[in-house]
Amino acid sequence: xxxxxxxxxxxxxxxxxxxxxxxxxxxxxxxxxxxxxxxxxxxxxxxxxxxxxxxxxxxxxxxxxxxxxxxxxxxxxxxxxxxxxxxxxxxxxxxxxxxxxxxxxxxxxxxxxxxxxxxxxxxxxxxxxxxxxxxxxxxxxxxxxxxxxxxxxxxxxxxxxxxxxxxxxxxxxxxxxxxxxxxxxxxxxxxxxxxxxxxxxxxxxxxxxxxxxxxxxxxxxxxxxxxxxxxxxxxxxxxxxxxxxxxxxxxxxxxxxxxxxxxxxxxxxxxxxxxxxxxxxxxxxxxxxxxxxxxxxxxxxxxxxxxxxxxxxxxxxxxxxxxxxxxxxxxxxxxxxxxxxxxxxxxxxxxxxxxxxxxxxxxxxxxxxxxxxxxxxxxxxxxxxxxxxxxxxxxxxxxxxxxxxxx
DNA sequence: AATGCGGGGTG
DNA sequence: CACCCAGCATT
Numbered sequence: 001x002x003x004x005x006x007x008x009x010x011x012x013x014x015x016x017x018x019x020x021x022x023x024x025x026x027x028x029x030x031x032x033x034x035x036x037x038x039x040x041x042x043x044x045x046x047x048x049x050x051x052x053x054x055x056x057x058x059x060x061x062x063x064x065x066x067x068x069x070x071x072x073x074x075x076x077x078x079x080x081x082x083x084x085x086x087x088x089x090x091x092x093x094x095x096x097x098x099x100x101x102x103x104x105x106x107x108x109x110x111x112x113x114x115x116x117x118x119x120x121x122x123x124x125x126x127x128x129x130x131x132x133x134x135x136x137x138x139x140x141x142x143x144x145x146x147x148x149x150x151x152x153x154x155x156x157x158x159x160x161x162x163x164x165x166x167x168x169x170x171x172x173x174x175x176x177x178x179x180x181x182x183x184x185x186x187x188x189x190x191x192x193x194x195x196x197x198x199x200x201x202x203x204x205x206x207x208x209x210x211x212x213x214x215x216x217x218x219x220x221x222x223x224x225x226x227x228x229x230x231x232x233x234x235x236x237x238x239x240x241x242x243x244x245x246x247x248x249x250x251x252x253x254x255x256x257x258x259x260x261x262x263x264x265x266x267x268x269x270x271x272x273x274x275x276x277x278x279x280x281x282x283x284x285x286x287x288x289x290x291x292x293x294x295x296x297x298x299x300x301x302x303x304x305x306x307x308x309x310x311x312x313x314x315x316x317x318x319x320x321x322x323x324x325x326x327x328x329x330x331x332x333x334x335x336x337x338x339x340x341x342x343x344x345x346x347x348x349x350x351x352x353x354x355x356x357x358x359x360x361x362x363x364x365x366x367x368x369x370x371x372x373x374x375x376x377x378x379x380x381x382x383x384x385x386x387x388x389x390x391x392x393x394x395x396x397x398x399x400x401x402x403x404x405x406x407x
Numbered sequence: 408a409a410t411g412c413g414g415g416g417t418g
Numbered sequence: 419c420a421c422c423c424a425g426c427a428t429t
Contacts, residue, residue: 077424084415085424118413121427155426175424195408222424231422232418262421263410292412342413389414410429417422 044244045210045217051240052220057082060089062219067141067166068099074158075122082226088117099139103130111295111386118389120294125153145171156202165215172205173218174198177225182208183257184229184236187246193260267346270301271315272338272394276355281376282398283356284385292345297375297385299394300324301349336397340390347390351397 056062059082061073072092076085092113096102102110105127114123129151133141142148144167149159160171172178179192179201186204190197210217228239236248243249247256275283284297302319338349377384379398387395 074424079412079423079425080414081416081423116414118415119425121412122425125426153426157425161424173424176422177424219424225424230417259422294412340414344411344413408429411427412425415423418420 041208044208044241045213047244048220048224048241049210049213049216052216052223056219056223057226060086065165065215067143067162069093070162070166071141071154071158072126074161075126075153076117078122078158079119080117084117088114099130099133099141102127103134107295108386115296115386116389116392120296122153124295128152129154141166143167145169156198161218164209164218168214170206170209170211170214172202172209172214173221174201174205175222178205178218178221180231180257181221181225181229184247184253185241185245187250187252187256189256189258191260192257193262263344265342265344265346267348268303269306270303270347270349272298272349272351273300273302274335274351274353274394274398275300276353277376278356279376281378284375284377286373286385292342293388293390295386296388296391298388298391335401336394338390338393338397340393349390349394351394353401 061069073089076089095113096105110123110127114120132151145159145163148154148162157173157175161173163169163171182201182204190200228235234253236242236253247253284299286297287293334350335353336351340347379395
């Protein structure tokens with residue numbers, strides 16, 4: 001615990017709280033706490049936990065909160081909403097019910113289980129951590145924050161969540177949700193998008209947390225952030241701790257938290273080539289390890305600097321020849337368009353159809369020898385590889401084209 | 408401290 | 419459309 005950087009924050013002055021400053025003293029000599037004015041921290045915890053006991057959400061990972069269950073749920077919930085996670089969580093635990101089964105899994109099976117969930121390095125890191133647990137902890141999940149945070153893919157938030165929920169350790173799990181709640185609670189105007197301010201919110205959480213029920217406290221803050229204290233359309237007056245919430249008391253809910261804007265995503269244009277062989281199967285390839293959507297499968301994508309219009313198919317033939325050493329026959333007309341938005345990129349994709357000439361039908365062998373992992377698949381059987389959502393959109397556009405053509 | 412990394416939900 | 423969401427690793 002002594003090496004925990006979160007203890008470096010000593011004292012925090014919160015200005016303009018009902019006309020005076022409130023002082024949070026987070027050093028070894030906690031004293032003079034005026035956070036709640038006439039209220040107390042104990043009152044706050046009791047009111048919050050009473051509300052939580054009566055109104056908590058029934059979530060799958062709350063049914064049997066083993067360390068493994070909590071861990072899987074917390075990794076999935078990183079930057080991902082509860083409703084999205086639930087079906088993935090159920091299926092993942094069915095497929096990989098124990099830490100050992102996760103440690104021993106084939107990477108391709110892991111990717112398939114994570115297909116469509118995004119941030120795919122999460123599941124690879126989780127397997128690395130599972131292997132660490134099996135080897136270095138004899139299969140027993142480490143039980144303290146300081147040990148847990150050293151596992152791959154587990155940072156300050158997730159380590160605190162697991163330590164508090166599964167092992168009852170009094171560490172605040174502070175994510176964007178919690179920072180919003182704490183910001184409104186105490187009227188803190190520090191920009192929550194700046195990493196230098198994060199230790200402030202962790203320190204506040206560690207001070208406020210109910211030491212006897214840390215896991216429930218952390219989850220109560222989450223539930224609060226997803227109900228009455230949402231980012232948009234909040235209902236602060238209905239909050240169980242409205243009487244403690246500075247932003248509500250002063251009618252400034254919308255002013256908190258302060259959060260600077262993100263940069264706009266960069267725009268890219270691609271041509272997607274659906275290359276069919278004699279069996280109507282389509283060429284796909286696995287993306288490189290260090291690329292966006294690493295290890296996932298797509299049809300060949302050819303980037304070009306900006307939007308273009310005519311004569312593209314001649315370029316595609318040349319580019320395919322250069323990249324794959326064969327010349328497909330490319331249809332002149334695009335069969336569809338796809339737009340896909342990532343957090344930091346936007347892709348505009350034009351889809352072209354092509355087929356392999358008989359004399360080139362065996363070129364796949366040469367492709368694999370160039371360490372480009374390739375395969376031929378039916379657009380109606382997507383079970384054999386993990387595809388990112390953008391490829392799912394391309395498959396859909398292709399099937400729509402086939403359907404239209406047959407009518 | 409800034410950037411890369413997915414995808415879906417919401418007003 | 420813009421913004422948000424149970425963040426972390428890397429540089």
